[in-house]
Amino acid sequence: MSQLAPLVILGGSPLEGEIAVQPSKNAALPIIVASLLSSEPITLHGIPRLSDIHTILDIVASLGTRFEWIGPNSVVLHTPHLTSVETPYALVSKMRASFIVMGALLSRAGEAKVSLPGGCAFGYRPVDQHLKAFRAIGVTLTEDAGSFSATRPQPLTGGYVFEMLTVGGTQNAILAAVLGEGTVRLENASIDTDVADMVNFLNSLGARITGAGTHTIVVEGVEKLSGGEYTVIPDRIEAGTWMIAAAATRSKLALTNVHPAHLRALSGKLQEMGAQVLEGERTLLVDARASLVPTNVTTAAFPGFPTDIQPQMAALLATVEGTSAVTDPVYPDRLTHVAPLVRMGADISVMDHTQVIRGGTLLHGAHVRAADIRAGAALFVAALAAQGETVIDGMQYINRGYERIAERLKSIGANVRQDEAVFATAMD
Numbered sequence: 341m342s343q344l345a346p347l348v349i350l351g352g353s354p355l356e357g358e359i360a361v362q363p364s365k366n367a368a369l370p371i372i373v374a375s376l377l378s379s380e381p382i383t384l385h386g387i388p389r390l391s392d393i394h395t396i397l398d399i400v401a402s403l404g405t406r407f408e409w410i411g412p413n414s415v416v417l418h419t420p421h422l423t424s425v426e427t428p429y430a431l432v433s434k435m436r437a438s439f440i441v442m443g444a445l446l447s448r449a450g451e452a453k454v455s456l457p458g459g460c461a462f463g464y465r466p467v468d469q470h471l472k473a474f475r476a477i478g479v480t481l482t483e484d485a486g487s488f489s490a491t492r493p494q495p496l497t498g499g500y501v502f503e504m505l506t507v508g509g510t511q512n513a514i515l516a517a518v519l520g521e522g523t524v525r526l527e528n529a530s531i532d533t534d535v536a537d538m539v540n541f542l543n544s545l546g547a548r549i550t551g552a553g554t555h556t557i558v559v560e561g562v563e564k565l566s567g568g569e570y571t572v573i574p575d576r577i578e579a580g581t582w583m584i585a586a587a588a589t590r591s592k593l594a595l596t597n598v599h600p601a602h603l604r605a606l607s608g609k610l611q612e613m614g615a616q617v618l619e620g621e622r623t624l625l626v627d628a629r630a631s632l633v634p635t636n637v638t639t640a641a642f643p644g645f646p647t648d649i650q651p652q653m654a655a656l657l658a659t660v661e662g663t664s665a666v667t668d669p670v671y672p673d674r675l676t677h678v679a680p681l682v683r684m685g686a687d688i689s690v691m692d693h694t695q696v697i698r699g700g701t702l703l704h705g706a707h708v709r710a711a712d713i714r715a716g717a718a719l720f721v722a723a724l725a726a727q728g729e730t731v732i733d734g735m736q737y738i739n740r741g742y743e744r745i746a747e748r749l750k751s752i753g754a755n756v757r758q759d760e761a762v763f764a765t766a767m768d
């Protein structure tokens with residue numbers, strides 16, 4: 341049972357006004373890990389205050405990083421020496437993304453021992469590409485009881501052609517090659533914004549990495565990195581969640597602190613459905629006050645439609661009259677949002693991993709539980725559109741990805757509560 345008070349949303353009224361998008365969780369996590377490569381102080385701005393960020397800070401602290409928050413979203417990290425090259429299961433199992441400490445430790449120390457990440461609520465997520473890339477560039481890996489011990493030779497040379505686009509796999513291989521001798525070439529590398537932001541950060545400290553944002557990335561080893569100051573990009577998944585929430589409530593909502601170019605796949609879908617999406621330089625305006633039409637969505641690696649907003653999109657499509665289909669080839673079993681949405685009145689059936697959504701029946705409030713981060717987001721999107729009160733449990737998942745969610749929903753006109761009194765009532 342969640343120890344956190346549930347989110348209680350009285351839905352059915354439109355959102356309004358403007359919301360500033362939080363800094364990117366999935367860009368900040370690898371950048372914090374990448375800070376392990378420098379022995380000098382690094383100031384990072386744009387670090388969201390999320391439970392996943394606290395977890396990764398605990399992990400780098402266990403390896404020798406001293407950190408201090410110096411502002412709401414700013415932290416100084418300093419790793420004069422590594423005090424350990426081992427990340428135990430207890431920490432890695434909390435967050436899958438932590439597997440990329442392996443690349444960072446290989447660069448900084450030449451050796452690493454990292455436990456395989458644990459399971460995941462939405463299916464098997466292998467790390468075979470990380471391991472194949474390491475081996476292809478010369479890293480020696482041995483497995484013992486679910487942990488991998490790795491050592492890197494000097495120089496590190498060669499290359500790897502990824503068998504699929506992997507964000508974490510690309511980041512891990514880049515990190516391993518930043519310090520020391522040798523040049524490594526990665527083909528079919530991920531062009532995700534979170535890879536590019538990590539590379540921009542590393543290059544700002546003196547790394548020599550070319551090709552970020554293309555499918556060929558070349559890393560030329562350097563002797564050391566300097567300290568520095570860097571600002572992480574805005575969170576395109578959080579931004580997408582707000583855009584979808586606006587559409588689900590047929591509202592007009594302005595987003596600030598956003599890179600519109602990172603959201604084109606979603607903007608295009610919303611426009612196809614009949615919403616207006618106006619791009620500014622760092623702003624987006626979604627106007628979904630017209631009636632919307634159904635659509636089909638298939639996820640893909642960036643710049644395709646993100647898997648991380650697929651559940652929220654399913655919630656939106658449940659509010660749109662007509663039949664839509666949603667397929668997630670990136671994570672075919674990312675379906676934990678379906679049962680609670682059905683509990684709220686959505687008509688969704690799953691056929692061969694495709695969600696067939698017969699939308700337009702009025703959603704109603706219910707007591708539901710988030711089973712993972714974006715399923716939780718789908719539930720608050722549905723709750724905003726539903727008639728009546730929805731009580732959402734499993735806030736520890738929503739808190740992984742959404743800063744101060746109750747407060748921020750309130751700021752755009754949502755009728756939301758989250759307090760201990762509500763918690764006591766909900767548990768009766």
Ligand SMILES: CC(=O)N[C@H]1[C@@H](OP(=O)(O)OP(=O)(O)OC[C@H]2O[C@@H](n3ccc(=O)[nH]c3=O)[C@H](O)[C@@H]2O)O[C@H](CO)[C@@H](O)[C@@H]1O
Binds near residue numbers: 467669
């Ligand atoms: C912390 C973070 O940034 N997480 C994001 C990151 O996860 P993550 O980096 O783990 O996801 P990947 O890009 O690696 O995964 C993409 C696809 O490749 C597969 N794969 C990946 C690696 C591997 O070794 N073998 C393999 O088969 C995965 O199962 C998946 O089907 O990108 C995902 C895809 O955009 C997002 O859903 C996650 O929110």
Ligand SMILES: C=C(OP(=O)(O)O)C(=O)O
Binds near residue numbers: 366437648
């Ligand atoms: C799935 C996500 O994160 P992770 O890869 O850390 O599980 C996400 O941010 O939607």
